[in-house]
Amino acid sequence: MITLYFSATGNSLTVAKKIGGELISIPQAVKNDQYKFEDDVIGLVFPTYCCYPPKIVRDFMAKAKLKADYLFAVATYGNAMGKGGDGSEMLEFDKLAKAAGYSFSYLNSILMVDNFIDNFDIEKEIKKIPSKRIDENIILTIEDIKNRKTYIKNPGFMGKMITAICKGLVASQDKGLAAQKFLVDDSCTGCATCVKVCPYGNISVRDGIPQFGTNCMSCYACIHNCPHKAIHKKSEKSAKRWRNPEITLKEIIAANYQ
Known part of the structure; x- marks a missing residue:
């Protein structure tokens, strides 16, 4: 199994390490012009920015050549923006994966600490850790992957609406300023x-x-x-x-x- 990951503050790397397999950093893969990967199982783990996968993940997927019997992706996020909204990033990842010619068997997300300091007080976010059931949800996700479960997390109507609203914010982020x-x-x-x-x-x-x-x-x-x-x-x-x-x-x- 190959687990490709991007992590800025460690949440996604924590998940990637626990999922296991051969861990490969997406930034380092991009740096080395390494986009071709083959194994029985290949997965991606990454954080969520405004309900979307980060630009580096989106750019990587546009060039990636992945060959595997089972493809999975797991996103980490900090706060649900509405009922079911925590599945929004998987909705967008599914779109970009299909645009690149891939059909992922498993797309899920895990609630963790939100470190987007524009909107959240980190001290308050840390106090929420017990209620987020982080370890429990990671274990359940690992079991799903081991069992080759087929599952696509659905954000629901509210999640889709919020994702559409966030599209402009993501476009602004993508300017790099x-x-x-x-x-x-x-x-x-x-x-x-x-x-x-x-x-x-x-x-x-x-x-x-x-x-x-x-x-x-x-x-x-x-x-x-x-x-x-x-x-x-x-x-x-x-x-x-x-x-x-x-x-x-x-x-x-x-x-x-x-």
Whole structure:
């Protein structure tokens, strides 16, 4: 089994590691121009941005050559935006997979910590962890995959409507300009951790200060993984940062460094 993954703050990497198989970072696959994969089972694990798969996942799928008897995808998300809305990203992934000529047998999503600091206070999100039944849902998903279950998560009417509303937000994100609104405070040491965790190579350090380009996909890996919490979003709701405690900074760097 091959498990392809993208993870900015560790939620999706946690799930990918527990699913198992040969783990392959999507950013590293893209960097190495590696799009052809063959195994009995191939899966993708990724986070959700505004009810859609991240741009790097969408771009990867447009070029991927996957050959397997069983294809699955699992998305992590932070908050359901309506009844059944947590299936929205699978609706969109199904569309892009079919456009690329693939029919996935299993499409599911797992509720985890929402680290989108534009809208959510991380401290409050962490307090919600017990109610999200994260470990239980991961175990159920792993069993489904082991049993080669056929399942496509349905977002329902409300989820489809919210996904349609979010389409404009995703188009705005895809312009790559989000980092132009990032702020760096005096606690920055110029350590370049932000450079190493960016999956798009969008950050450089000049004169000890991070410089952000115009190819940002709003993954916020730089914000959440900064050792000094020196990077901020103008509109952030929380100064607290989140990296899944099961994942180390070293693992995020290994997965994303361009």
